[in-house]
Amino acid sequence: MPPIDYKNVFVQPITNIIFPNAVQLHVLRLDKLHPIVSGNKWFKLKHQLQDAIVKKNTSVATFGGAYSNHIVATAYACKMVGLQSIGIIRGDELKQLNNTLLTAKKYGMDLHFVTRALYDDKQLIQQTFNSKNCYWINEGGYSVLGADGVKEMYQWIDKSFTHIVSAVGTGTMMAGLIKGALPHQKVVGISVLKGHNNWQSEVENLLGQAEKSKQFELISDYHFGGYAKHPKALINWMNGLYQNHNLPTDIIYTSKLLYGIFDLIKQNHFPPNSKIMAIHSGGLQGNLSLPQGTFVFD
Ligand SMILES: *Cc1c(COP(=O)(O)O)cnc(C)c1O
Numbered sequence: 001m002p003p004i005d006y007k008n009v010f011v012q013p014i015t016n017i018i019f020p021n022a023v024q025l026h027v028l029r030l031d032k033l034h035p036i037v038s039g040n041k042w043f044k045l046k047h048q049l050q051d052a053i054v055k056k057n058t059s060v061a062t063f064g065g066a067y068s069n070h071i072v073a074t075a076y077a078c079k080m081v082g083l084q085s086i087g088i089i090r091g092d093e094l095k096q097l098n099n100t101l102l103t104a105k106k107y108g109m110d111l112h113f114v115t116r117a118l119y120d121d122k123q124l125i126q127q128t129f130n131s132k133n134c135y136w137i138n139e140g141g142y143s144v145l146g147a148d149g150v151k152e153m154y155q156w157i158d159k160s161f162t163h164i165v166s167a168v169g170t171g172t173m174m175a176g177l178i179k180g181a182l183p184h185q186k187v188v189g190i191s192v193l194k195g196h197n198n199w200q201s202e203v204e205n206l207l208g209q210a211e212k213s214k215q216f217e218l219i220s221d222y223h224f225g226g227y228a229k230h231p232k233a234l235i236n237w238m239n240g241l242y243q244n245h246n247l248p249t250d251i252i253y254t255s256k257l258l259y260g261i262f263d264l265i266k267q268n269h270f271p272p273n274s275k276i277m278a279i280h281s282g283g284l285q286g287n288l289s290l291p292q293g294t295f296v297f298d
Contacts, residue, residue: 004042004080008032011156011277016245019265021272027247028156031254031282036103037080039282040166040173041073043149044141049081051145052135059084061129062137063122066091067100067228067252069283070140075109085109086129090119099288140170147206150176157277161185163270165261166279167192167253168218169227171199173281175206178216186215190260192253194226222260228252230290234259239296248297250283251290257281 009032014025030039037045052060060083064071071087078085087104092113097105105111118125126136137143150173157164159182168174168189177187191199199218224234230251238255241247249255261278270276287295 004034004037006033006155009156012247014245014247021265021268021270021274023265023270023273024275025261025265025278026161026276027258027278027280028153029280030153031248031280031284033282036076036107036285037073038284039069039280040150040153041070041141041282042077043152043176044070044146044172045074045077045137045149047145047149048135048137048141048143049077049083052083053081055135056133057083057135058133059086059131060135060137061086061088061126062141063088063119063125063139064090066094066098067286067289068140069100069252069286071109072100072104072107072285074137074141075104075107078109079107083135086134087111088119088125088129089113091116100285103285138170140172142170142172142202142206144206146172147176147179151180153177153279154180159185160275161277162274163188163276164279165190165257165276167257167281168196168199169193169253171203172206173279174216174218175203177279178203178207178214179211181214181216183214186217188264189216189218190222190257191218191220192223192227192256193220194223196220196223219260219264222256222263224256224259230255235290235294242295242297247280248284248295249280250286252286253283254280 010029012027062074075085087109092115163186164177165188168191174189
């Protein structure tokens with residue numbers, strides 16, 4: 001499988017601010033991985049695409065909302081490895097393709113729009129769209145193979161880090177970070193969903209028995225009203241973050257992650273001398289759905 005090369009990924013120390021309790025913050029800039037398959041999506045997809053190829057499938061089908069980073073990443077990654085791709089998109093009301101879907105289509109994804117009611121019935125969808133050479137990938141790449149790929153992120157995270165903090169949607173990335181963590185390292189997930197009550201089983205279903213007793217916690221105070229909600233206060237904070245620390249973030253995941261980390265540090269959530277690695281999981285393409293000029297960065 002043609003690899004994506006990782007040469008543009010780097011670890012950015014946040015030096016322009018002195019945090020209380022000698023806490024240190026670094027950011028793993030996976031947004032630099034690739035312009036289209038950015039952030040965590042490549043790691044979640046790679047073993048699943050490999051599996052599809054090994055099992056002699058010729059196409060991959062998956063699910064997502066109209067702004068899904070996973071849909072775009074799957075479209076591109078499939079094209080790169082020579083698989084056809086099918087995207088089942090939530091909601092049939094869309095009159096015009098947005099930037100995310102246009103990009104997916106450009107990379108050859110066959111898009112099917114389904115009502116929200118049908119979207120919730122994944123089994124019926126699979127029966128409707130199935131063909132024998134089709135490999136199904138869950139929404140957001142949720143699977144054990146997906147979580148296994150995320151362990152690769154530890155090539156940039158050495159043992160001096162005490163806390164690994166990531167945004168949480170399906171929990172696949174968080175599960176992979178838990179799998180790869182050392183005993184003294186704690187994985188902290190910041191949920192972008194409102195009322196994310198079933199997170200623990202979602203994460204633990206991807207873990208082995210011994211991994212379930214590793215150190216991890218979920219924080220759910222930073223969803224800003226719910227999935228993809230982006231009040232003006234958040235947009236302003238994102239622009240400030242860029243101006244002060246040269247760190248661009250997206251409205252759905254990484255802005256809420258970084259906001260949460262700064263706030264948690266202020267509230268002494270992390271013990272003195274903690275060394276935190278925040279995972280910048282990409283997703284910047286989602287900002288293109290906002291009017292031009294919203295951000296001081298692109
Ligand atoms: C998809 C995505 C996530 C969520 O990852 P999960 O594994 O579903 O929890 C986080 N950040 C970005 C930028 C994403 O695109």
